[in-house]
Amino acid sequence: MKHLLVANIYFAPRSFGGATIVAEEVTRRLALTGDWKITILSGGHSGERTEPIMMRTRLAEGLDHYTINTGGERTPATEFENPEVNAEIRALLARLQPDVAHVHCIQGLGVGLLEALAEAGTPTVLTTHDYWWICEKIFMLNALGKYCGQEVIDQKVCASCVHTETDGRARWVRAQEVLRLPSAITYPSRHARAQYERNGAPSDRGVVLSNGVTHPGPDAQALRRAKASDRLRFGYIGGPGPLKGWAMIERAFKALDPAKAELVLVDAATHLSGSWWETYDFGPLKDFVTVVPGYSQDTLDEFFAGIDVLLFLSTWKETFGLTAREAALRGVHVLATDCGAPTEHLIDGDSATILPGLGTAADLRKALKRLVDDGLPTPSDAARAKIAAEVRTYDQQAADVDALLRAALAD
């Protein structure tokens, strides 16, 4: 049995974000093959003390999960690389001696992890989920919260956006060095791979490996029928920041009739013992809003049964779009901006309503009113077939990762 180290910014019992869901689902399936001894490594950020603290939890599957916590003020530089964390990582690798590593998002753990693995002779498969390696802001949003739109990234353009220009340039050089260390780099979409390889990621080891999605259970449709509502329910999974389009929603929703439309907000921050919405002043939106706690993979069907439309209004070109795929598989209409990979499996006017560009409040308002007044379109056979063909399962993704890990070991 080979020893696999899986690294991600978060992992159960502190699950947060789409990348973490993917890391957990793939890792669980690899564990079930019985071919891998698996240890997890994640980062944490609690408290005020900056020195790293190592903590261990034992997961339900019997896997050990180590978290390296650092507190105090976070800066992009320390999130990218932290010498104190590097020392903890090296000490842990010396103890664990994994045979191979699967590395996901490593904000907070830092790029030193890949270097430490390479120095220890541990082959690595890097799975990207966002643009962190080529953008300090992670999602290519500039200082004003707008998508910067660069295809070939120019450090002079980034200079006004990054923490400091000097750090930004050093970060770029370092990232380009470290991206040469993994045996394979996977991307969740063609869009993401193209963006990375236009900006220096080595093309000889890149592969598009679409993330799996939890498919609906046998009772999903019955749940939807049982939870049907007189109001058209729009679900939003995101916080009050700019990333997921909240500002547009706030402006556009006011034009609707609260007797006909409901805004269901998922407070996913509850997964990290916080809340996005607990003290939020909704003002004129309060008659529309219902806040529900963050859901898990086990309660996915129940959550989507409670909405009719998913608002996927990202203000950046996303690399994948997990919730847009989860919604489409369950027959939930997706109202999205033209935000890259999340709309690849959708057909405008059919399984989805796709706003032009990255959306405006005016366009959103029109789209909302049309859906409320005219009702939702019934997805065509072609739209259903496209979703079924393009939205993979976690079993398929895990099998592909298994093959890549074995190939890395064999090299």
Added chain:
Amino acid sequence: MSILKTLLSKPPSLEDIVYVARAVLTRPGDIPGILRREAAKRRSGFREKPKPDIHGVHALEAMWTAAAEADMFTAPAGPDGELEIAMDGVDAPKAISALQFASSVVFRGVTEDDPVIGPLSLEAARLSLPQRANAPDAAIAARRRYVETVEIPEAARARLRALAETEIAAL
């Protein structure tokens, strides 16, 4: 303009002014993000400032909270041998890290008013470590007190209450 109105709805403290001035001098690119974050805080209402993390145990409290909610609270003992922790001048974060790999632990110099014996001994109990101490009754009393005063959700507190009764043998 609306962001300015929101920012002015609650005047900045001296600490805020110093923070922004330092940011202007050292990382001007972050200023728009800082202003948006402050505006969002004002719209959603300020939270109480958390109490200072004097002993470096807040990370532990956060992990306990998550582990309790996910029903994966305890972990087995580590592979290393017995760990000896001298409470006089202990560095709690270092001690927490070392506990993760120990197979048992000895606490020396425990007194009833020691502020970190409670969380350290609870973490040792969470990690299923056999414990010995120079003053077992004082350590257990400190654990019980800590459990009732720590700012933590009730689900985690219930788990800690059970651990607070774990045996500590005398040295």
